[in-house]
Amino acid sequence: MIRKYKVLFIIMFIVLLMSLQFVDARVKPKKTLIGKVITLDAGHGGRDSGTTYGNIYEKDLNLEISKQLKKVLKSKGATVYMIRNDDSDLSSKWDSAKKRGDLYRRILKIQENKSDLYLSIHINYHYHSNVSGAEVLYHTINPNNLVLAESIMNEFKSDLNTDREVIKTNLYLYSNTRVPGVLIECGFISNPNERYLLQKESYQVKLANSITKGVEKYFKEIEKVI
Numbered sequence: 001m002i003r004k005y006k007v008l009f010i011i012m013f014i015v016l017l018m019s020l021q022f023v024d025a026r027v028k029p030k031k032t033l034i035g036k037v038i039t040l041d042a043g044h045g046g047r048d049s050g051t052t053y054g055n056i057y058e059k060d061l062n063l064e065i066s067k068q069l070k071k072v073l074k075s076k077g078a079t080v081y082m083i084r085n086d087d088s089d090l091s092s093k094w095d096s097a098k099k100r101g102d103l104y105r106r107i108l109k110i111q112e113n114k115s116d117l118y119l120s121i122h123i124n125y126h127y128h129s130n131v132s133g134a135e136v137l138y139h140t141i142n143p144n145n146l147v148l149a150e151s152i153m154n155e156f157k158s159d160l161n162t163d164r165e166v167i168k169t170n171l172y173l174y175s176n177t178r179v180p181g182v183l184i185e186c187g188f189i190s191n192p193n194e195r196y197l198l199q200k201e202s203y204q205v206k207l208a209n210s211i212t213k214g215v216e217k218y219f220k221e222i223e224k225v226i
């Protein structure tokens, strides 16, 4: 009798193992980003709310989107560092210019992490509430920045409702590091429809998937050139 149970148990165990393997093979995403180090810079934080609409703060949306993005990038095998994981900024009480101190430390973190690339996540504002759409900004300090910006912008155009284009920026953070990276404006807080979407987890995941596809294509592109 005991022997019978033993055999039954072994059979059940084998069936369980096989089914687990099957599920694993089905849900496992392709690990296209193994060995890549990506730093996520959720814009603003702490004393700096970024742009706001009522009690909706850019800094909170930036962090939520960055957390979703981290999950998707990690599922592809990337090593992901977050410049901030909570509602804090990187300025020091000794900084005479707090905003500059905050941005300076973000640059240091990107460089310390030996990042293959960094992504700054922000939300836009326009005084015309009908203006909408995600867009990507880049600095010419590194020619790869434009490649990265266009790769992500192309995914936005096919996945999201945007007809915007990549834009050059001369902002402090982006002009002071040669590590490839871009500033992603995920949408306009000033536009009622986009404001609604940006707060929804499903839309944040959609943005994260789109950005990740752009990052994958960027690496394919630059590795082809080299």
Ligand SMILES: [Zn+2]
Residues within 6 Å of the ligand: 043, 044, 050, 051, 058, 122, 123
């Ligand atoms: Zn911002």
